[in-house]
Every structure is written in structure tokens, then in C-alpha cells.
Amino acid sequence: MDVLRIRGGNALHGEVTVGGAKNACLPLLAATLLTDKPCVLRNVPDLSDSRFMIEILRHQGATVEPLGGNAWRITATEVQPKTPYELVRKMRASICVMGALVGRLSHAEIPLPGGCVIGQRPIDLHIKGLKKLGCSIENHAGMMRIDASKLRGAYVFLGGRYGSTVTGTANILMAAVRAPGITHIDCAACEPEVQDLCRMLVKMGAKISGIGSPMLEIEGVEKLHGCEYTVIPDRIEAGTHLLCGAITRGDVTVHGAVAAHLGAFLDKMDEAGIPFETLSPSDIRVRGDMIKTLRPIDIVTLPHPGFPTDLQAQFSAVLALTPGLSIITERIYPNRFMHVPELLRMGADIAIEGPSAIIKGVPALSGAPVMASDLRASAALVLAGLAAEGETWVQRIYHLDRGYEKFEVQLAHLGADIVRLKHTDMPSEFLGE
Ligand code: EPU
Numbered sequence: 001m002d003v004l005r006i007r008g009g010n011a012l013h014g015e016v017t018v019g020g021a022k023n024a025c026l027p028l029l030a031a032t033l034l035t036d037k038p039c040v041l042r043n044v045p046d047l048s049d050s051r052f053m054i055e056i057l058r059h060q061g062a063t064v065e066p067l068g069g070n071a072w073r074i075t076a077t078e079v080q081p082k083t084p085y086e087l088v089r090k091m092r093a094s095i096c097v098m099g100a101l102v103g104r105l106s107h108a109e110i111p112l113p114g115g116c117v118i119g120q121r122p123i124d125l126h127i128k129g130l131k132k133l134g135c136s137i138e139n140h141a142g143m144m145r146i147d148a149s150k151l152r153g154a155y156v157f158l159g160g161r162y163g164s165t166v167t168g169t170a171n172i173l174m175a176a177v178r179a180p181g182i183t184h185i186d187c188a189a190c191e192p193e194v195q196d197l198c199r200m201l202v203k204m205g206a207k208i209s210g211i212g213s214p215m216l217e218i219e220g221v222e223k224l225h226g227c228e229y230t231v232i233p234d235r236i237e238a239g240t241h242l243l244c245g246a247i248t249r250g251d252v253t254v255h256g257a258v259a260a261h262l263g264a265f266l267d268k269m270d271e272a273g274i275p276f277e278t279l280s281p282s283d284i285r286v287r288g289d290m291i292k293t294l295r296p297i298d299i300v301t302l303p304h305p306g307f308p309t310d311l312q313a314q315f316s317a318v319l320a321l322t323p324g325l326s327i328i329t330e331r332i333y334p335n336r337f338m339h340v341p342e343l344l345r346m347g348a349d350i351a352i353e354g355p356s357a358i359i360k361g362v363p364a365l366s367g368a369p370v371m372a373s374d375l376r377a378s379a380a381l382v383l384a385g386l387a388a389e390g391e392t393w394v395q396r397i398y399h400l401d402r403g404y405e406k407f408e409v410q411l412a413h414l415g416a417d418i419v420r421l422k423h424t425d426m427p428s429e430f431l432g433e
Contacts, residue, residue: 001395001396001398001422001423002397002398002420002421002422002423003393003394003395003397003420003421003422003423003425003426004382004385004392004393004394004397004400004408004418004419004420004421005391005392005393005418005419005421005425005426006367006382006385006386006388006391006392006393006394006416006417006418007367007390007391007417007418008365008367008385008386008387008388008389008390008391008392008417009387009388009389009417010248010386010415010416010417011248011249011250011251011288011289011415012244012245012248012250012251012252012288012386012411012414012415012416013250013251013252013414013415014252014253014413014414014415015252015253015254015255016241016252016253016254016255016410016413016414017254017255017256018233018234018237018238018241018254018255018256018257019043019045019046019047019070019233019234019237019256019405020042020043020044020045020070020230020231020232020233020234021045021192021193021196021231021232021233021234021235021236021237022045022047022049022050022234022236022402022403023093023166023191023193023234023236023310024192024193024196024197024231024232024234025041025043025044025045025050025053025231026049026050026053026093026094026096027096027167027170027174027193027197028041028196028197028200028229028231029041029044029050029053029054029057029072029074030053030057030096030097030099030100030170030174031100031174031197031200031201031204032057032062032074032076032100033057033060033062033076033079033097033100033101033104034076034100034103034104034174034177034178034201034204034224035076035204035223035224035225035226036075036076036077036078037075037224037225037226038073038074038075038226039073039074039075039204039226039227039228039229040067040071040072040073040074040226040227040228040229041071041072041074041228041229041230041231042069042070042071042228042229042230042231043070043071043230043231043232043233044070044071044072044231045070045231045234045405046070046405047401047402047403047404047405048398048401048402049091049093049402049403052087052090052091052094053091053093053094054072055087056083056087056094056097057074057076057097059083059084059087060076060079060080060083060097060101061076061077061078061079061080062074062075062076062079063075063076063077075226076104079101079104079105081101081105081107081108081109082108082109082110083097083101083108083109083110083111084111085111085142085143088110088111088113089111089113092113092116092121093167094113095110095113095123095126095167095171096167096170096171096174097110098110098126098130098144098146098171099126099130099170099171099172099173099174099175100174101146102130102133102135102146102148102151102171102174102175103151103174103175103176103177103178103179104178105148106147106148106149107145107146107147107148107149108144108146108148109143109144109145109146110143110144110146111142111143111144112139112142112143112144116374117338117373117374118333118335118336118338118374119333119334119335119336123167123168124160125158125160125165125168126165126167126168126171126172127144128156128158129156129158129168129171129172129175129185130146130148130171130172130175132154132155132156133151133152133153133154133156133172133175133176133179133183134148134150134151134152134154134179135147135148135150135151135175136150148175151175151178151179151180152179152180152181152220153176153179153180153181153182153183153218153219153220154179154181154183154184155183155184155186156172156176156183156184156185156186157186157187158172158185158186158187158188158189159186159187162303162331162332162333163187163189163302163303163331163332164187164188164189164190164214164303165189166189166191166193166194168189169185169188169189169194169216170189170194170197172185173185173188173194173197173198173201173208173216173218174197174201176218176220177201177204177206177207177208177218177220177221177224178220178221178222178224179218179220180220181219181220182217182218182219182220183216183217183218183220184215184216184217184218185215185216185218186214186215187214188210188213188214188215188216189303189304190212190213190214190303190304190305191303191304192232192235192258192260192261192304193232195211195212196231196232198211198212198216199211199229200227200229201224203227203228203229204224204225204226204227205221205223205224205225206218206221206224207219207220207221232258232261233256233257233258233282234256234403235257235258235261235262235265235308236308236310236311236376236403237256237403237404237405238254238256238257238258238261238262238284239257239262239265239308239311239314240311240314240379240383240404241254241257241410242254242257242269242274242276242284242286243311243314243315243317243318243383244382244383244386244411244414244416245286245287245288245414246269246274246286246288246291246318247288247317247318247321247383247384247386247387248288248386248387248416249288249289249291250286250288250289250414250415251285251286251287251288251289252285252286252288252414253279253283253284253285253286254283254284254285254286255282255283256282256283257282257283257284258281258282259278259281259282259284260281262284263305264302264305264306264307264308265307265308265311265315266278266284268297268299268307268315269286271295271297272294272295272296272297272318272319272322273291273292273293273294273295274286274288274291274294274318275287275290275291293323294318294321294322294323294361295322295324296319296322296323296324296325296326296359296361297319297322297326298326298327298328298329299312299315299326299327299328299329300328300329300331301328301329301330301331301332302331302332303332306331309330309331309332309333309336310376311376312328312330312336312376313336313339313376313377313379313380314376314379314380314383315328316328316339316340316343316350316357316359316380317339317343317380317381317383317384317387318383319359319361320343320348320349320350320359320361320362320365320384321361321362321363321364321365321387322359322361323361323363324360324361325358325359325360325361326358326359326361327356327357327358327359328356328357328359329355329356330355330356330357331355334354334355335355336374336376337352337357338373338374338377339373339376339377339380339381340352340357342370342371342372342373342377342381343365343380343381343384345368345370346365346366346367346368346370346384346385346388346392347362347364347365347366347388348362348365348384349361349362364388364389365384365387365388365389366388366389366390367385367388367389367390367391367392367393368388368392368393369392369393369395369426369430370384370385370392370393370394370395371394371395371396372394372395372396372397372399372400373396373399374399375399375400375402375403375404376403377399378394378396378397378399378400379400379403379404379407381394382394382400382407382408382411382418385418386411386416386418393426393430395423395426397420408420
């Protein structure tokens, strides 16, 4: 197993370009199953999650060809209705093939995905939505058997106790674009990744209005055609790089940092006293070297346009080194604090109180062997390692590889002392942790 060794203390300098958004490309790949015509997707990030989604498309019967330069051609002339548990178990997000299968076929069989380390993650809203659209769903030995033969447009309210659902909105959208009649998705997720899916579906011939708002109106069409589409840049990767520049007191320009996708996050950078400059609608320069004093802040994660849950772990690494008391409250995944015990090992002072992390800034962190538990927690540990004194060894970085393309190569290019090594390269006293 690979590990990252980081020797902290180097200020990062230079330019970095973020890849295509993981959470946009997964539903976009799934959407190609809605047509028997070829679709070309560009800017697909080379991540384990995207490779895995491609494997699922092939399993469903699609021909998937690499065109080079992160572009893929997908042709789903025939689609088979069953997705095996073996595939869904490995990547929760594979549930987003459900809407595409329902939109394309009269029946589908998909396993219930189960929970994951960041929370329970039910799919009750997806199921409720499909039922509203006329599907009947039976649960048989962990498999959902969906009869979509009576699919039709309807009013669907997708709000749950944590707000709307990103993948749920994607699933209902993909079913609704082929459902005869009009569908209204009320309390739809507004995330840029959902907007991206809407735009690709429109390019494929779907009729959708209200894109980017919580009320989507879809007029079902009989057929969708192929299209060429470019995935939006990854706002979470962009935000992570901006924080890397800030925590190391560096000067980093992030290409593909779309300010319009990062409003709440940039507002918190500003409030925390991290200077940055928006050079163009998709280029932001962070001036960690110009930080005078960092200020403690409160963050509450919320559905878009609120502060994204996928950036809270990374921001907590910065706040761990910010004098004063900061509070992060999780309103999407109340238990998403798996990074905290590892930051404590590095000398942070953080207490968890219910859905909040109370962070008392310390003057310095010290390097330590730490364990990544999920994708964003891994990124938080890398951030902490970049700023810590001494050596940090981040283990289980397969989590990181799910969402960051060649992260350590990019950071090394910016001047970080970071290398990917084998687990067995760790100092013997750390082995076995
Ligand atoms: N929820 C329900 N019922 C449902 C669906 C969701 O109660 O039927 C709850 C969830 O348990 C959670 C909240 O609603 O508390 C939001 O869940 P949502 O469905 O929006 O999350 P998701 O679609 O499963 C996507 C991203 C996550 C990101 C969340 C929130 C993908 C593949 N994943 O998940 O990304 O955290 O939206 O923005 O798009 C990540 O990239 O690290 C990641 C976890």
C-alpha cells in the first residue's frame, strides 16, 4: 500500500491547474447510458472513481473508448438492466446509474448501496422520487427491482432532513428527461455538479428549465441523442489547493478555480484573513505570504450555495493553526470528523461537541504517522503535514486517489517536500500502526 511522506515547512509557490470535477463526471458518465448514440466527454479526471464508473458503464453494455487527453467516447447501443452488488459496494456513487437505467429501460436491478465512513447515507429520497415518477420498487435480498414501465412526469419534492440530495437530484433528473409529461423537482440540489448534468442533458436533447435553482422543470422527450461535453473544473480540488497556498504561507495561482462555484468558501477565506485575488472568472491567486494574522471563524456546512461539506476537513487543518477559537458545524454529515483524531496526534487542539468541532488554534503542528479515513479527511492530513514541523506519513492514501489526480506531484511541483512511497518504506517504529 502507498503512503505519502511529507516534510513540512516549505512555502508553496507557482501555478496549478485543477482537473475535471469528480462529482460532476460520475453522473455525466452515467447519463451517456440514456442514449444509443455516441457521447464524447472531455476533461474526465484520471481518478480511481472515474475509472471505476467506466468499468460500470462497460458492465452495463456500453463501449467506452479513450480518445486521449482525458476524453472518452461512450456508446451504449444496448444496455443491460442489472448492476451487481460487487460494483456498487466498491463505490457508493455508482448508485447514479439508477436514474439512467430507469430513463433508458423499462426495468432495472440495483443493489442498495449501504452506508460509508462519513455517515449513514440513505437513499430514501431517490426511492421516493422514482416512485412519484410511477416506478414500483421491490427490495429483494438487498437488490432494488425497479419496474419503470409506467414512468411518467410528476411533482417530486426532494428535501430531506439535511436539505436536498445531490445524487438523488441527478437520478430523478435522468429518469424524468425520458418520462412522458412534465416533472417538477422541488428542493432540487443546486450544486454546480448538478447544473453540469442538466447542461449535458440539454445538449443531448432534454428539455429542462430552472437550471441552478431549487425548482427544476423537465418536459420528458422520447429520445435523447449523443453530444460532446466538457466536465467543469473541480471546485473542491481548487479550494484544497488554495488552502495549501494559505497554510504554507505561499503564493499559488489556481487555474480552474471558478469563483462563481466557490462563493461561500472564498467568503470564509476572506473572513479568516487569507488574501486572494480573482484574476479571471476561473483563476484565483492566494497570497499566503501576505497573511498578517489569521482570524478564527465559524463555518456551517450547508447545501450549495452554502459552505461545502467537502471542504470543511481541509479548512479545519488551517483553523487548527489559527489563533483563537473557531467552530465548524456539519449540517450535511453530522459525524464527518474522522480527520480530527488524526489532527490531534499532530498536536491540534480540537473538541467534538455533537455536530460541531471546536478548534482552538495552536502555534504549530508536529509531523506524525496518521491514517486517512476518507477522501477529504486525507486531504486535510496532507494540508496539516505541509505546515507541520518534521515528517508526516499519511497512510491509506487510496482514499486520496479517489478524488485528487496526482496530488503529490502537483504539490511537489509547487515546492512541497512530498513523496509517494510504499508502506514498508516507513520508519520501522511506525510500521504496524
Ligand atoms: N440524504 C438522505 N436521503 C437521501 C439522500 C441523502 O437523507 O435519499 C442525506 C445524506 O445522508 C446527507 C445529505 O442528505 O446527510 C446530503 O446527501 P447527498 O445525497 O446530497 O450526497 P451524495 O449525493 O451522496 C454528493 C457528493 C459528496 C458530497 C455530497 C454533499 C458525489 C458522488 N458525492 O454525495 O461528495 O459530500 O454530495 O455535497 O457527488 C466527496 O466528494 O468527498 C463526497 C463525499
